Amino acid sequence: MHIIVLGGGPGGHAAAFEAARLGADVTLVERDRLGGTCLNWGCIPTKTILRSAHIVADTRNARKFGLNAAVASVDVEALRARKEGVVDELVGQVEGTARRLKVRVVEGEGVLADPRSVRVTRADGGVETVTGDAVILATGSVVFKLPSIDHEMPGVWTSDDAVSLVDIPKDIVIIGGGVIGLEFACAYAAFGSRVAVVELMEQVLPGNDRRVVKQTQASLEAMGVEFYLGDAVERVERAGERMSSTLRSGTTLESDVVMSAVGRVPNSAGFGFEEAGIELDRRAVKVDADFRTSVEGVYAVGDLIGGMMLAHVAEEEGVIAARNAVAELSTVGAEAQLESVRYDCIPACVYTFPNVAVVGSSRDAAKERGIDAVQAVAKFAANGKALGEGEAEGFVQVVAEKGSGRIIGCQIVGPHAVETIHEVALAMREDLTVLEVAEMVHAHPTVSEVIKMACRDAAGKCGC
Numbered sequence: 206m207h208i209i210v211l212g213g214g215p216g217g218h219a220a221a222f223e224a225a226r227l228g229a230d231v232t233l234v235e236r237d238r239l240g241g242t243c244l245n246w247g248c249i250p251t252k253t254i255l256r257s258a259h260i261v262a263d264t265r266n267a268r269k270f271g272l273n274a275a276v277a278s279v280d281v282e283a284l285r286a287r288k289e290g291v292v293d294e295l296v297g298q299v300e301g302t303a304r305r306l307k308v309r310v311v312e313g314e315g316v317l318a319d320p321r322s323v324r325v326t327r328a329d330g331g332v333e334t335v336t337g338d339a340v341i342l343a344t345g346s347v348v349f350k351l352p353s354i355d356h357e358m359p360g361v362w363t364s365d366d367a368v369s370l371v372d373i374p375k376d377i378v379i380i381g382g383g384v385i386g387l388e389f390a391c392a393y394a395a396f397g398s399r400v401a402v403v404e405l406m407e408q409v410l411p412g413n414d415r416r417v418v419k420q421t422q423a424s425l426e427a428m429g430v431e432f433y434l435g436d437a438v439e440r441v442e443r444a445g446e447r448m449s450s451t452l453r454s455g456t457t458l459e460s461d462v463v464m465s466a467v468g469r470v471p472n473s474a475g476f477g478f479e480e481a482g483i484e485l486d487r488r489a490v491k492v493d494a495d496f497r498t499s500v501e502g503v504y505a506v507g508d509l510i511g512g513m514m515l516a517h518v519a520e521e522e523g524v525i526a527a528r529n530a531v532a533e534l535s536t537v538g539a540e541a542q543l544e545s546v547r548y549d550c551i552p553a554c555v556y557t558f559p560n561v562a563v564v565g566s567s568r569d570a571a572k573e574r575g576i577d578a579v580q581a582v583a584k585f586a587a588n589g590k591a592l593g594e595g596e597a598e599g600f601v602q603v604v605a606e607k608g609s610g611r612i613i614g615c616q617i618v619g620p621h622a623v624e625t626i627h628e629v630a631l632a633m634r635e636d637l638t639v640l641e642v643a644e645m646v647h648a649h650p651t652v653s654e655v656i657k658m659a660c661r662d663a664a665g666k667c668g669c
C-alpha cells in the first residue's frame with residue numbers, strides 16, 4: 206500500500222507519519238521546508254517572538270515586582286537568531302521522524318497528475334512522477350492580499366515579513382484585528398512600537414463572545430494599542446521613508462510599516478486539483494466528514510479544506526485522513542470503518558497578554574443552537590496565583606446546559622489560558638458536567654482554580 210501526501214505542514218506530516226505507522230509506504234512531497242506555515246512562518250515563530258515581548262513587558266513593570274531593572278531594548282539580530290534556532294530545532298525533529306518512520310520525502314513542487322499520481326518538479330530541476338494507491342492533499346493556505354494594496358511596495362508587510370524580523374518599526378498600522386493582527390499588535394506594542402489596528406468589523410476578534418472581545422481590547426489599549434473599528438484602509442501610499450494609510454472615515458495614519466493581516470485562503474490553485482475533478486467550495490477543497498474529496502482515493506486536510514484554520518486541527522485531520530485511507534485500501538468486500546473529527550471540543554487560542562482561549566460555544570451561540578444554557582463567570586482578580594504573578598486581569602466564563610449541567614463552552618481571558626483551556630476541552634470531550642469539574646480537587650495556588658470556581662457557580666445555576 207503506497208500513500209502519497211502533498212504538502213509537509215502539520216496536516217501533511219501528521220498524515221504521512223500516521224500512514225507509515227499503520228504500515229503503508231509513504232511519499233511526502235514538500236516544496237519548501239517540512240513543518241509548513243506552522244513551524245516556519247506561523248505558530249512557532251510568533252510564539253517565540255511573543256516570549257521575548259513578554260520579557261520586555263515584564264521588565265517595564267519591574268518596579269511593580271519590587272525590582273530595579275532597566276527597560277529592555279530589542280536586539281533584532283539576536284531575536285531573529287533565537288527564533289531561527291527554535292524553528293530549525295523543530296524542523297529537524299520532523300525530518301528525523303520522517304527518517305525514523307521511513308517516509309520518503311521528495312523536495313519539490315507537486316501537481317496532481319491524476320487521482321493516483323503526483324508529478325513533482327524537484328528542487329534539483331528534475332521531474333518525477335510518483336504513483337500510489339491514494340493521495341492526501343495538504344497544501345495549506347496562503348496570505349490573502351487585499352487587491353487595493355500594492356504588496357510589492359517597500360513598507361507593506363504580511364505576517365511572513367513580520368516573522369522574518371528585519372526590523373522593529375517605530376510605528377506600525379496593522380490591517381485586521383483578528384488573531385494574527387492582535388498577536389503582532391501585542392508584540393510590537395511591548396517592543397515599544399506605536400501600534401494602530403484597523404478592523405472592518407465593529408469589534409476585534411470577530412465572531413468571539415462580547416466579554417472576551419471587550420477584555421482583550423481593553424488589555425491591548427492599556428499597552429498603548431490604538432483601535433480604529435468599523436473602518437477600513439482604503440489607500441496606502443509611500444512618501445520617502447514613511448507610509449501613509451487613508452481610512453474610509455477620512456483619518457490618515459502615518460507609520461514606518463503597514464502590515465496586512467486580513468486572513469489566509471486555501472492554497473488550491475495551480476496544482477491540478479480541479480483538472481482532476483476535485484470539487485472546490487470557493488477556494489477550499491470540499492471533503493466529507495471522513496476527509497474524502499469528490500474523487501475516490503483522494504483525501505484533503507488542513508487549511509486547504511477551510512473551516513478552523515489551526516495547526517492542531519490540521520494535524521488531527523491529517524491523522525484521521527491517513528487512518529481512513531489505510532482502512533479503505535485494506536478493507537475488501539465490506540464497508541471500511543471510517544473516523545471523523547469532533548470539532549465541538551477543539552480549543553482556539555490567542556497568545557496576547559493576557560491570553561485568550563475558547564472552546565465550544567458562547568451562551569449566545571448556544572441559544573442560536575436552541576440550547577437552554579446558563580453562564581457563570583469567575584475572575585482572576587480573586588485568585589492568589591494570578592495576583593502573585595501580577596496577572597490578575599480577566600475571567601473564566603463557563604456555559605452549561607440548564608438541568609443537565611453538560612458543558613457547552615468556555616471562554617478564558619487571563620494568565621496561562623492557552624494551557625488551562627484543555628481541562629474544559631477534555632471535560633467536554635468526555636461529556637463531564639460542570640459539577641464533576643467543580644468536584645475535582647485543583648491544586649492550590651493555581652490559576653486553574655478559577656475554572657473550578659466558574660464551574661461551581663454554573664452548577665448552582667444549572668440546578669445540577
Ligand SMILES: Cc1cc2nc3c(=O)[nH]c(=O)nc-3n(C[C@H](O)[C@H](O)[C@H](O)COP(=O)(O)OP(=O)(O)OC[C@H]3O[C@@H](n4cnc5c(N)ncnc54)[C@H](O)[C@@H]3O)c2cc1C
Nearest residue numbers: 212214215216236241242243247315345507508514515516
Ligand atoms: C502568523 C501566523 C500565526 C499562526 N499561529 C497559529 C497558532 O498559534 N496556533 C495554530 O493552531 N495555528 C496558527 N497558525 C495557523 C497554522 O499555521 C496553520 O493552520 C497550519 O500551518 C495549517 O497546516 P497545513 O498543514 O494545513 O498547512 P501549511 O502549514 O500551510 O503547510 C502546507 C505545506 O504544503 C507545502 N506545499 C504547498 N503546495 C505545495 C505543492 N504544490 N507541492 C509541494 N508542497 C506544497 C507548503 O510549502 C507547506 O509547507 C498561524 C498562522 C500564521 C500565518
